[in-house]
Amino acid sequence: xxxxAFSIGSHDCGDCPIRHRAxxxxxxxxxxxLLEEIKYYRSFEAGQTVIWSGDKMDxxxxxxxxxxxxxxxxxxxxxxxVGLLLPSDFVGRPGRQGxxxxxxxxxxxxxCCFRKKPFEQMMETTPHIAQRxxxxxxxxLDAAREWMLVLGRKTxxxxxxxxxxxxxxxxxxxxxxxxxxxxxxxxxxxxxxMADYLGxxxxxxxxxxxxxxxxxxxxxxxxxxxxxxxxxxxxxEAGDDxxxxxxx
Amino acid sequence: xxxxAFSIGSHDCGDCPIRHRAxxxxxxxxxxxLLEEIKYYRSFEAGQTVIWSGDKMDxxxxxxxxxxxxxxxxxxxxxxxVGLLLPSDFVGRPGRQGxxxxxxxxxxxxxCCFRKKPFEQMMETTPHIAQRxxxxxxxxLDAAREWMLVLGRKTxxxxxxxxxxxxxxxxxxxxxxxxxxxxxxxxxxxxxxMADYLGxxxxxxxxxxxxxxxxxxxxxxxxxxxxxxxxxxxxxEAGDDxxxxxxx
DNA sequence: CAGAAGCCTTGACCCAGATCAATCTCATGA
DNA sequence: TCATGAGATTGATCTGGGTCAAGGCTTCTG
Numbered sequence: 436x437x438x439x440a441f442s443i444g445s446h447d448c449g450d451c452p453i454r455h456r457a458x459x460x461x462x463x464x465x466x467x468x469l470l471e472e473i474k475y476y477r478s479f480e481a482g483q484t485v486i487w488s489g490d491k492m493d494x495x496x497x498x499x500x501x502x503x504x505x506x507x508x509x510x511x512x513x514x515x516x517v518g519l520l521l522p523s524d525f526v527g528r529p530g531r532q533g534x535x536x537x538x539x540x541x542x543x544x545x546x547c548c549f550r551k552k553p554f555e556q557m558m559e560t561t562p563h564i565a566q567r568x569x570x571x572x573x574x575x576l577d578a579a580r581e582w583m584l585v586l587g588r589k590t591x592x593x594x595x596x597x598x599x600x601x602x603x604x605x606x607x608x609x610x611x612x613x614x615x616x617x618x619x620x621x622x623x624x625x626x627x628x629m630a631d632y633l634g635x636x637x638x639x640x641x642x643x644x645x646x647x648x649x650x651x652x653x654x655x656x657x658x659x660x661x662x663x664x665x666x667x668x669x670x671x672e673a674g675d676d677x678x679x680x681x682x683x
Numbered sequence: 684x685x686x687x688a689f690s691i692g693s694h695d696c697g698d699c700p701i702r703h704r705a706x707x708x709x710x711x712x713x714x715x716x717l718l719e720e721i722k723y724y725r726s727f728e729a730g731q732t733v734i735w736s737g738d739k740m741d742x743x744x745x746x747x748x749x750x751x752x753x754x755x756x757x758x759x760x761x762x763x764x765v766g767l768l769l770p771s772d773f774v775g776r777p778g779r780q781g782x783x784x785x786x787x788x789x790x791x792x793x794x795c796c797f798r799k800k801p802f803e804q805m806m807e808t809t810p811h812i813a814q815r816x817x818x819x820x821x822x823x824l825d826a827a828r829e830w831m832l833v834l835g836r837k838t839x840x841x842x843x844x845x846x847x848x849x850x851x852x853x854x855x856x857x858x859x860x861x862x863x864x865x866x867x868x869x870x871x872x873x874x875x876x877m878a879d880y881l882g883x884x885x886x887x888x889x890x891x892x893x894x895x896x897x898x899x900x901x902x903x904x905x906x907x908x909x910x911x912x913x914x915x916x917x918x919x920e921a922g923d924d925x926x927x928x929x930x931x
Numbered sequence: 932c933a934g935a936a937g938c939c940t941t942g943a944c945c946c947a948g949a950t951c952a953a954t955c956t957c958a959t960g961a
Numbered sequence: 962t963c964a965t966g967a968g969a970t971t972g973a974t975c976t977g978g979g980t981c982a983a984g985g986c987t988t989c990t991g
Contacts, residue, residue, distance in 0.1 A: 505828075507828065507829070507831075507832045509832070509836065509922055509923075510922075511922070513836040513837075514836070515831055515832040515835040515836045517828035517831045517832070518828065528821050529817070530814070530817070530818055530821075531818075531821060535825055535828070535829070536828070558810075558814065559810065559814070562806075562807065562810040562813060565810060565813040565814050565817055566778070566806065566807070566813050568817055569777070569778070569813055569816055569817045569820060570778055570779075572817060572820045572821055572824060573776050573778075573779060573820055575824055576820060576823055576824045576827060577783055579824060579827040579828055579831065580753075580755065580765035580766065580783070580784070580827055581755070581783075582831060583755075583763055583765045583827065583830060583831060583834055584755045584757070584763040584765070586831055586834040586835045586882065587763040587834045587881070587882025588757065588761040588762070588763045588882060589761075590947075590948095591947075591948065625967095625968070625969090626968075626969060626970090627968080627969095633835070634834065634835025634836060635948075635949090636948075636949060636950080637968090637969080638948090638949080638950080638951095638969095638970085638971085639947090639948055639949075640969095641969060641970055641971080642948090642970080642971080644969095644970095645970075645971085657957095658956090658957095658968080658969065674757055674758075674759070675757075838977075838978090839977075839978065873937095873938070873939090874938075874939065874940095875938085883978075883979090884978075884979060884980080885938090885939080886939095886940085886941085886978090886979075886980080886981095887977090887978055887979075889939060889940055889941080890940080890941080890978090892939095892940095893940070893941085905987095906938080906939065906986090906987095932991100933990100933991090934989105934990085934991085935988105935989085935990085935991105936987100936988090936989080936990100937986100937987085937988085937989100938985100938986085938987080938988100939984105939985080939986075939987100940983105940984085940985070940986095941982100941983085941984085941985095942981105942982085942983085942984100943980100943981085943982085943983105944979105944980085944981085944982105945978105945979080945980075945981100946976100946977105946978095946979080946980095947976105947977100947978095947979090948975105948976095948977095948978105949974100949975080949976075949977090950973100950974080950975070950976095951972105951973085951974080951975095952971100952972085952973085952974105953970105953971085953972080953973105954969100954970080954971080954972100955968100955969075955970070955971090956967100956968085956969075956970090957966100957967095957968090957969100958965100958966095958967090958968105959964100959965080959966090959967105960963105960964095960965090961962100961963090961964085961965100
């Protein structure tokens, strides 16, 4: 648990099959020592706002445990979720002033933070870190662009299926499982949060979830426990034979 | 013109008021010398595909002149534009294998390219470059996320206004003008391309452009020459008092 | 100059998803 | 135990934007 916090982001070290793990002793040893000195922890309760849009943001950091959402809001209240932060995800922009989004804790949340100034200085003396952050940011950019396709061109049913596929895949890789057998996981989002993610209303989300359940694409125990009997089928429903990279 | 090619991306050097310029002698002198040795040029005609989704991508580079689009396509043909590449924009992902999108030249296009391997080696020995790329990628990520709000939550009219605002602003800053007086520029996109950008059909784009014209928000000479008499009014129509950062 | 090919515009109609509203479920706690 | 309230579901109805279709405007080409 403590170990996780040493990571500055999702994992991707070449031949290592593990991605999205919060820690990998082999390739992060150097970062670990460097970051040790300037790090500290912050905890948030479910529902708490971690960062307000427009905040100064004097730190960067990564999620240790829990889930947070990244949202943008218009003056009239319309909101769009633009990212989901899961354990090992990085928050903040070295070299930039403020935040453009609200970051809200969806569950209880622990973050490992680094004061921004020292972190930036460290980036200059440790090229490895800048490159690592670049890789992570490129991944996020790919994910955001993939999501643009979902938002712009998919139907409500496809949107729901896409979101479920992404969460299911991420959950599976996080637990070092493949996507062959049935997948079981807990939905970390309310219907309303899903709607904000998908550019829909919560009623439409509810209807489409019910429809997917009725059609046997998913099974529900309660409102949050989801079973995907056939992941390939879900991908078809998502209109997506390729990868659902969001959160990747 | 040749000078522009030395740049590896949009400009942002602190107190310098110039952004989005392709070159800035002051702060890029070091990059210039380093990159000189491994760069070469490629030209494309309007309509040509620069990179196919899935290509190996053995180079990275930046746009010198002309415009290209970044698009994703579903198997059934639905397409979503996920980015617009204007002069000084960077293309490619150091450290990554292939491209996830199609890159298509919208106008005649000149790119300044660097073979990927040497470029990556150079990144390791020249931390400045990785950091610069990180800044650019963070900007792109912000832009992509801002666009997610447009795609997910805005009406057709607001979408059109948002796109026009973004192009107008980028055009103004590129020519070192403010956004106070009337803005005049050429639309670099067909109605169909706009539709692909906005997640709409070309008919809806046409209707809403006509409506904005009828309501005096924009003026049109021909189909492509646009005049924005009041930029603030346009931003209101976009549902957006803050910045339209896409392409920023 | 005529014809053709690309774009663009406009109209008529339709439907997926929004909106409005009622009800249900279930966890919490007095 | 029951009241409370936050989420979720479901139904009825409406509407913004999609779909289909018919021209219109330019720019090439022969």
